[in-house]
Amino acid sequence: MTAIELEHEVTLWLVNEQPARMFYAGRRWTVTDEPTRLRESVWSVDLDEPHRGRGMYGWRFQGTDPAGESFVFDVYGGAGEWHVHRAYS
Secondary structure (H helix, E strand, O other): OOOOOOOOOOEEEEEEEEEEEEEOOEEEEEEEOOOOOEEEHHHHHOOOOOOOOEEEEEEEEEOOOOOOOEEEEEEEEEOOOEEEEEEOO
């Protein structure tokens, strides 16, 4: 498995609050598996901020482009926008 880390604009479409389609790195991707919610780890909690919520903040899913190439994406939301943190081939 190869990890690829690049910064590109991301547009993510949700259906029933789950990722269904994405535009990333100049390509259209269709979600072709069951997305997994990514949540904060207990190890990443700042103990000085006990009021901070620990809700869903990202997704991991397989995306397939029209040519049939597939990657697994870790996608995170923040400040009203999404970004791909990692893509695995």
